Amino acid sequence: MKKIGILTSGGDAPGMNAAIRAVVRKSIYNGLEAYGIYQGYSGLINGNIQQLELGSVGDIIHRGGTMLRSARCDEFKTKEGQQKGIEQLKKFGIDALVVIGGDGSFMGAKALTEQGFPCIGVPATIDNDISGTQFTIGFDTALNTVLNAIDRIRDTASSHERTFIIEVMGRDAGDIALWAGLAGGAETILVPEEKYEMESIVERLRSGQKRGKKHSIIVVAEGVMSATDFAQELKKSIDIESRVSVLGHIQRGGTPTGFDRVLASRLGARAVELLLEGKGGRTVGIEKDHIVDNDILSVLGQPRKFSKDIYDLSQILSI
Ligand code: ADP
Secondary structure (H helix, E strand, O other), X not given: OOEEEEEEOOOOOOOHHHHHHHHHHHHHHOOOEEEEEOOHHHHHHHOOEEEEOHHHHOOOXXXXXXXXXXXXXXXXXXXXXXXXXXXXXXXXXXXXXXXXXXXXXXXXXXXXXXXXXXXXXXXXXOOOOOOOOOOOEOHHHHXXXXXXHHHHHHHHHHHHOOEEEEEEOOOOOOHHHHHHHHHOOXXXXXXXXXXXXXXXXXXHHHHHHHOOOOOEEEEEEOOOOOHHHHHHHHHHHOOOOEEEEEOHHHHOOOOOOHHHHHHHHHHHHHHHHHHHOOOOOEEEEEEOOEEEEEEHHHHOOOOOOOOHHHHHHHHHHOO
């Protein structure tokens, strides 16, 4: 093996740049050449590929987003699209590929591996919704961004004695809501993995009012419902003044945290090692501070285990 390709695909996440840097530098350290593929699978199909040197990835470790840019590409879901991609890889003499992204991007990596082209998936998504790893690159940064927002909203909520309903990202996975809700001292956390009962939410708000509590924070993962819809639901059951705040895309951006940069560096470097060991069709991850790797087939389509213990704790601590 002489040449490794790298691409970022799907939703971007803070820390992707640190992962790119690790893949490039670890490759060069091992005497390989590294090639950046721009704009995900769409850039692969179009041959938007350039060799990256040590300096090409300088001054990016602290930047959010991805220097290789990301894209969604439906054409790559077809055999023809994948063939076009493989032709480009052959044209550039690239022997193996590191795909940094989420579940969808891993489907592309799986398809290429099945067609004889070794790929390693590096999990990067703010949602923390990939199995085979305790944490995905970008989750910690998004968590801290949301937490920062909750802390600020809490200041105004307490000054005006209001209930705030904060909508955060997470269509299928509630980790951002759960972790930020617990760390931000939210009274109620709504996640897609657990059914909620309006009665007990109202009960909680009433008992808070009784003991003189002047404000409340409710965190809703977007996969449950919109914060606006929830505010309307709540209004039917209790007469309180609530305000809605939808955090939106600010959750995707920003300087990656130290944790995300270290995680990305370790996972990116391990991806190169696996390719050097002649392995493809695997994903890397972290479990109990050990870097692990798994068959991509065992990771894809598997919902990540929900941290019920953290959810239960959040319920206890917000009484
Ligand atoms: P994420 O990687 O963040 O989950 P997406 O689900 O949008 O993001 O997937 C990113 C890209 O991965 C898609 O635009 C497409 O190019 C590729 N992809 C997704 N599903 C498949 C599939 N079944 N086969 C091949 N490529 C796929």
